[in-house]
Amino acid sequence: MAMSVCRVSVLGATGSVGMSTLDLIGRDPDRYKVAALTANGNYSRLAELAVKHEAELVVAADPEVAHHLRGMLKGTGIRSAAGEGALIEAASLSADWVMAAIVGAAGLAPTLAAVRQGRTVALANKECLVTAGDLFMREVAKSGCTLLSADSEHSAVFQAMQGIPLEAVERIVLTASGGPFRTWSRDQLKTATPEQALKHPNWNMGAKITVDSATLMNKGLELIEAHHLFACGPERLGVIVHPQSIVHCLVECRDGAVLAHLGSPDMRLPIAYALGWPDRLPTPVARLELAKLGQLTFEEPDEVRFPALAIARAALERGGGACAVLNAANEVAVAAFLDGRIGFLDIPAVVTDTLERAERNTVLAAPASLEEATELDFSARQIALEFLQRRAA
Numbered sequence: 001m002a003m004s005v006c007r008v009s010v011l012g013a014t015g016s017v018g019m020s021t022l023d024l025i026g027r028d029p030d031r032y033k034v035a036a037l038t039a040n041g042n043y044s045r046l047a048e049l050a051v052k053h054e055a056e057l058v059v060a061a062d063p064e065v066a067h068h069l070r071g072m073l074k075g076t077g078i079r080s081a082a083g084e085g086a087l088i089e090a091a092s093l094s095a096d097w098v099m100a101a102i103v104g105a106a107g108l109a110p111t112l113a114a115v116r117q118g119r120t121v122a123l124a125n126k127e128c129l130v131t132a133g134d135l136f137m138r139e140v141a142k143s144g145c146t147l148l149s150a151d152s153e154h155s156a157v158f159q160a161m162q163g164i165p166l167e168a169v170e171r172i173v174l175t176a177s178g179g180p181f182r183t184w185s186r187d188q189l190k191t192a193t194p195e196q197a198l199k200h201p202n203w204n205m206g207a208k209i210t211v212d213s214a215t216l217m218n219k220g221l222e223l224i225e226a227h228h229l230f231a232c233g234p235e236r237l238g239v240i241v242h243p244q245s246i247v248h249c250l251v252e253c254r255d256g257a258v259l260a261h262l263g264s265p266d267m268r269l270p271i272a273y274a275l276g277w278p279d280r281l282p283t284p285v286a287r288l289e290l291a292k293l294g295q296l297t298f299e300e301p302d303e304v305r306f307p308a309l310a311i312a313r314a315a316l317e318r319g320g321g322a323c324a325v326l327n328a329a330n331e332v333a334v335a336a337f338l339d340g341r342i343g344f345l346d347i348p349a350v351v352t353d354t355l356e357r358a359e360r361n362t363v364l365a366a367p368a369s370l371e372e373a374t375e376l377d378f379s380a381r382q383i384a385l386e387f388l389q390r391r392a393a
Contacts, residue, residue, distance in 0.1 A: 009036040011091055011110055012101035014045045015206050017124045017150065020267045021099045022053060024275060024283065036090040038102070038110070041065050047072035050080075057081070059090040061106070088113045097275065099150065100125045103208055104331050105324075105377045108132060112370060118143040122274035124150040126225040131324040132373040133228035134366060147229075148274040153222055154229055155270035156248035156261035161230070164253065172232055173250040174222050175242040176301060177202050177265075179214035181344075182243060186305050192344035194337060202245040202265040211334045215347050216301060220312020221330075224323050227316060234316050239309060241299045246288065264288060308348045315355065321364045321376050322355060328380035329354035336388055346391075354384045 008025055012018045018039075025032040034053040039046040041062035047069060050058040057079045060069050066082035073080050081089065091098065091110035097120045100111040107125035114121050116139060123129075128136050140147050149155050153174045161169065180199050181189060197214040198207060205213070212218035219239050226237055240250070245265040252258050263269045264286045272283045303310040308330075315322040333350035336342045342350070358364050358380060367373035 007035045007095040009095040010099045011038045013037040014039040014042040017101040035095040036093045043069040059086045115145045120146040122150040129225045129228045130327045150274045152270045160251040160259040171252040173238040176219040177245045178241045215308040216306040217308035220309045320366045325358045325380040328377045329384040332384035
């Protein structure tokens, strides 16, 4: 029997996850047809990918690059557009499978647009669940969307829990590499530079998520994501540092058994699982050779040197809009660090101050709509920016 063609859209095509997704799709062009590709402002890479994969529609979120994109695609027959409205159009285009890989809270509106089509959505944008988790999961249930995580840890948990009811699980433990500063002292962290923070020992990721990995905020955001994906309370979620990034999760069962998912640190592994689910696709991912690895090590996270993890957990326990404020403040702080305006240890300080001021200003109510989520995100960013301005004065 002939295999049906799967129409695929990739939101955030020029990032590391988007590129990994297109690498997999490009290996089987008879099976996959690219409907839409989007990016922020990297119009030259976006145009190249559109031509290579024969996309129907390409969209740049930055309206300033619209004419550049049109020029590069002239004569190809590929439609192009730019701006927020066009991004929603791309997310709403008829497709069987959508990769949601737009970085940050900016990915919430287009990902919700994809969810509302009732299609299969591979979620690589954890901020959707961090900023508006309850709202997002209600929309998933309402639309009948099949939501699959393309994050390595959450994909691992999903796989490890197959056939196991949630009530049989005592705890879900996410692993963290510890990032490039795992062995650094607090005094050393005071002088950490963006260039050093971006040298992740195991993973090839974008700048923002790589810095989040260095602060351990990424793992805090993933705890919040796991809370929504697996309907699991904060008390049943944990983190352990595993420098080799081979074990991606541990699922501890009530009978004492612990189930682990192992795999090479390659994002194509969880992406392929989401792309082929419920089947498993062949991938070019390097196979594990445990004897050559020799050993796998684990250690407790140090929340004194890396307080972001504890800050994120407290926001999850606080509930309401605290996680949305946490995410917005962190995005502002990471951008400031990458620009050289604040130090590495200032990142959690910005987040803490923003959460405290948001609490005093009573703006921590959980958003009930996309509009409220957008407004809360904007308010939190303003509070964080004001804090940065006061520090610079």
